[in-house]
Amino acid sequence: MRATIRSVAGEAGVSTATVSYVLSGRRGAKGQAGVSPATVQRVRDAADRLGYQPNSAARAIRTGRTNTVLLSLTMLSDPWSLEVIEAVQRLAAPLGITPMILADADWAQVLRNHDADAVFIDAVPPESRDSLGRLAERGTRLVVFDETLAPEGFDVIRSVAGPGCVLAMEHLLKKHRKVGCLTSGRSAAPGPPSRYLAYVQALAGAGLELREDYLETFDVTPASAYAAAVRMLSGPERPTAIYATTDYAAMSAVNAAQRLGLAVGRDIDIIGVGNTGEGGRMTPSLSSVGPIDFFDRVARLLLDRATGAEREVAVLDFPWQLFARESAPA
Numbered sequence: 031m032r033a034t035i036r037s038v039a040g041e042a043g044v045s046t047a048t049v050s051y052v053l054s055g056r057r058g059a060k061g062q063a064g065v066s067p068a069t070v071q072r073v074r075d076a077a078d079r080l081g082y083q084p085n086s087a088a089r090a091i092r093t094g095r096t097n098t099v100l101l102s103l104t105m106l107s108d109p110w111s112l113e114v115i116e117a118v119q120r121l122a123a124p125l126g127i128t129p130m131i132l133a134d135a136d137w138a139q140v141l142r143n144h145d146a147d148a149v150f151i152d153a154v155p156p157e158s159r160d161s162l163g164r165l166a167e168r169g170t171r172l173v174v175f176d177e178t179l180a181p182e183g184f185d186v187i188r189s190v191a192g193p194g195c196v197l198a199m200e201h202l203l204k205k206h207r208k209v210g211c212l213t214s215g216r217s218a219a220p221g222p223p224s225r226y227l228a229y230v231q232a233l234a235g236a237g238l239e240l241r242e243d244y245l246e247t248f249d250v251t252p253a254s255a256y257a258a259a260v261r262m263l264s265g266p267e268r269p270t271a272i273y274a275t276t277d278y279a280a281m282s283a284v285n286a287a288q289r290l291g292l293a294v295g296r297d298i299d300i301i302g303v304g305n306t307g308e309g310g311r312m313t314p315s316l317s318s319v320g321p322i323d324f325f326d327r328v329a330r331l332l333l334d335r336a337t338g339a340e341r342e343v344a345v346l347d348f349p350w351q352l353f354a355r356e357s358a359p360a
Contacts, residue, residue: 032083033077033080033081033082033083034082035049035053035082038053038073038076038080041076041080042069042072042075043072044072048065048069051065052070052074053077053082095147096145096147097126097127097128097147098127098128098129098147099118099122099129099130099146099147099149099150099332099333099336100129100130100132100137100140100141100144100146100148100149101114101115101118101130101131101132101149101150102132102135102140102149102150102151102152103115103131103133103134103152104153104250105250106131106133106134107251107252108250108278109277109278109281109306109308110276110277111152112308113307113308113325114150114325115129115131116325117325117326118329118332121326121330121333122329122336125337127337130146136158137151137158138158138161138165141161141165141170146336147171147335147336147337148171148172148173148332148335149165149170149171149172150173150175150328150332151173151174151175153176154174154176154179159179162174162182162183162184163182165184166183167183171184171336172185173185173187173328173331173332173335174186174187176188177189180345181344182343183343184343185331185335185343185346186344186346187328187331187345187346187348188345188346188347189320189324189347189348190350191225191303191319191350192225192227192228193349193350194303194319194320194350194351195225195229195275195303196228196231196232197319197350197351197352198228198273198301198303198318198319198352199228199229199232200232201301201317201358201360202273202301202358203232205271205299206269206270206271206299207236207238208244208267208268208271209233209244209269209270209271209273210244210245210246210262210268210269210272210273211229211244211245211246211272211273211274211275212247212255212258212259212262212273212274212279212280212282212283213226213229213247213248213274213275213279214247214248214250214275214276215249225275225303226275243262243265243267244262244269246259246262248279252278252281253282255274255276255278255279256282256283256285256286258279258282259283259285259287260286260289260290263287263290263292264290268298269298270297270299271298271299271300272298272299272300272301274300274301274303276302276303276304277303277304277308277309277316277318277320278302278306279302280301280302280309280316280318281308281309281312281316283300284312284314284357287300294314294356294357295314295356295357295358295359299317299358300357300358301316301317301318301319301357301358302316302317302318302319303318303319303320304318304320305319305322305350305353306318306320307325310353310355314355314356314357315355315357316355316356316357317352317353317354317355317356317358317359318353319350319351319352319353320350320351320353321349321351322348322351324348327346328346331346
């Protein structure tokens with residue numbers, strides 16, 4: 031027989047209202063007395079013993095909430111995406127909220143047919159921008175990562191990379207005249223300013239030529255970035271420093287250099303873009319540029335939206351700075 035709230039209450043020796051309160055994931059709702067940590071644990075243990083499974087559909091109808099947040103992420107293998115997931119999972123668990131991952135999919139199409147209490151979107155192609163306004167008007171709570179969008183009914187996370195990329199190149203050019211660049215094919219293509227443009231302009235400002243043998247492009251995978259770094263470092267006159275336009279490309283370059291017998295931070299300096307935690311924890315630790323406390327602040331904003339916290343839609347701005355670590359010391 032399927033376990034119910036009533037049977038869990040009997041097993042835990044509490045009221046059905048207490049069970050409902052604990053298992054709903056609510057915290058400090060109006061009109062609810064506080065529940066002690068010991069009682070919370072007793073209710074959860076009873077639910078586990080009885081194999082209680084909440085009726086999500088009924089709860090959504092009753093509360094107007096799904097207790098889920100949706101994370102639309104372009105590239106799951108990127109340490110940046112993994113940091114977003116980890117921060118949201120860690121802060122969502124005590125609230126009883128489940129993160130759902132949408133990997134490199136058409137979020138606009140998915141959200142036409144599926145609901146979530148809040149949605150994080152890490153990339154908005156030009157053809158999908160109008161969809162944001164329509165979703166916001168429908169009541170979908172959106173947190174959007176974009177350098178140029180205005181907060182029109184949704185929150186915007188703005189983390190402009192350009193100035194940080196300039197810092198990265200200035201750092202390398204203090205010691206090096208032979209600086210290579212690992213960049214994605216999209217960044218190197220003609221178009222608007224990009225992380226690659228910071229490399230081109232920094233070389234010109236230092237009076238250095240743009241050398242084809244110091245430029246390698248990769249697609250959106252660490253394996254492709256690793257192969258590009260091996261090609262660059264295997265040339266007849268390798269660079270003495272590498273500027274990579276993402277942290278995952280920089281980490282791939284560190285691995286490639288070590289495979290080729292180079293001492294990173296001595297024979298070759300390498301710097302990335304993004305300041306991900308994985309880069310800071312690797313050996314040697316990765317020099318990078320990026321914002322501070324980015325992932326936790328984004329997760330807190332998303333979960334505030336999911337739990338209905340009242341606040342005006344806003345732009346959350348993150349200035350970038352340089353983190354000179356072992357792979358490209360000061």
